[in-house]
Amino acid sequence: MTHAPDPRSDAAPRPDAATAVSGPGGSGAAGPTVGQVARRPRSLALLALALVIAAGFAALGQWQLARAVESGVVIERDTETALPLGTLAQPQGYVTDTSAGHMVTVQGSLVPGDFVVVSDRLNAGRTGAWVVGHLSITDDGSADPAPDALPASVPVALGWTATDDEAAAVATQLDAGDGSPTGVQEIVGRFLPSEQPEPPGEGQDPQRMTRLSTAALVNLWPGDAGDVYNGFIVASTPIAGLTAIDSPPPSEAVQLNWLNIFYAAEWAVFAVFAIVIWYRTVRDTWTREQPGYREDEDEDEDGDEDGDDPLPDGGRDEAVGAPRRGSRADADR
Known part of the structure; x- marks a missing residue:
């Protein structure tokens, strides 16, 4: 009696455990570590x-931070x-930070x-008015002017009143020469732009x-005022009928430039980002060199999304139950 050959005897030998573990694209050997990839010449x-690049970004950030701190430094001056x-200003000249x-x-x-x-002037928290006079200068401490030159001029705030009417009454008396100081006198006060x-x-x-x-006052003064200082003096001592004007020293309080600080923070982020990009490059290289890594894995996933059949050859369509193309049933036919 003739026996049919056992088809199992012709079957291909099953892969051993090492081959199964290594996967379709692996060699079974362990890949390099991240540290080994990072120490390669190209990675270094x-x-x-x-x-x-990070050092350049850090230097720019330090420069921005220095600018912010520099603007916040208080420079004390007497x-x-x-x-x-x-000695501090010149007629028709600019009022500098030193003289202001x-x-x-x-x-x-x-x-x-x-x-x-001059109305709407605050004095110790109260709103009132100033009385301002025209001082024709005979001596300002600078070089002597030419003999035929007109004397320079500077406005002087002589005092404060609570209302415009009171200030107007005092100004009218002074214009009439009633109670106004006569002759050459010395004015001491604070010079403001x-x-x-x-x-x-x-x-x-x-x-x-x-x-x-000062430009508006020159147009109001009827006579020729000569060269005029681009500022005015707040007299320390008021004339009769007026209250002393509150004129505190200039504030030395300054604030940091927060815009420069923001820019410095941006440069710091850029510096860190340069190192992060290097690490990601090393990490990607390490991933590609691991056993079992296949570059077409992403392509397979894209193919599934496009409607390609993810089932292996020989599978059956569950909805129909028919053998799939390329299965062993097709081969037997």
């Missing part, structure tokens, strides 16, 4: 480049020792008819002044 060269006005807010001395005479009222003029509000007197602008 990339690390050096990343460190150079503003309370009165100096001749001509400094106590000054100057000699001259107040010009009758040139007294004006000229203020920007402001047009009067709707319904207000167009001649009403709320800012002490």
Whole structure:
């Protein structure tokens, strides 16, 4: 009796355990560690480049931080020792940071008819008005002017009142020569930069002044004022009928430049990001060299999404139950 050959005897030998473990693309040997990949010459060269870039970003961040700190440094200066006005500023010249807010001395005479009222002036928290005079300078501490030159001028805030009417009454008396200081006198006070003029509000007197602008005063003074300082003096001692104007020393309080600090933080983030990019490069290299890694794994996943059949050859369609193309049933046919 003839026996059919056992088909199991012709079957291919089953893969051993080592082959099963290693996977379809693996060799069975352990891959390199992350540290080994990081110590390769190429990785070290990339690390050096990343460190150079990070150092550049860190230097830019330090520069921005230094700018922020520098703007917050308080530079103390003596503003309370009165100096001749001509040693700190010049007529028609700019008011510098050194001269602004400094106590000054100057000699001259107040010009009758040139007294004006400046409204909306705060004094110890109260709103009132200033009486401002025109000082024709005879000695400001600078070099002697030419004999035929007109004397320079500077506005002087002589005092404060609670209302505009009171200030106007005092200014009228001074214009008439009643109670106004006569002759050459010495004025001691704080020198401040000229203020920007402001047009009067709707319904207000167009001649009403709320800012002490030297340019506006020159247009109001009837005579030739000569060269005028681009600032005014707040007199320390008021004239009769007026209250002393509160004129504190300039504030030395400063704030840090937070915009520079923000930029410094940005550069720090960029420096860290350069190192992170290097680490990700090393990590990707290590991943690709691991046993069993296949570059087409992502492509297989994309194929599944496109509708490709993920089942191996020989599988059956559960919905129909028919053998799939390429199965052993097709081969037997």
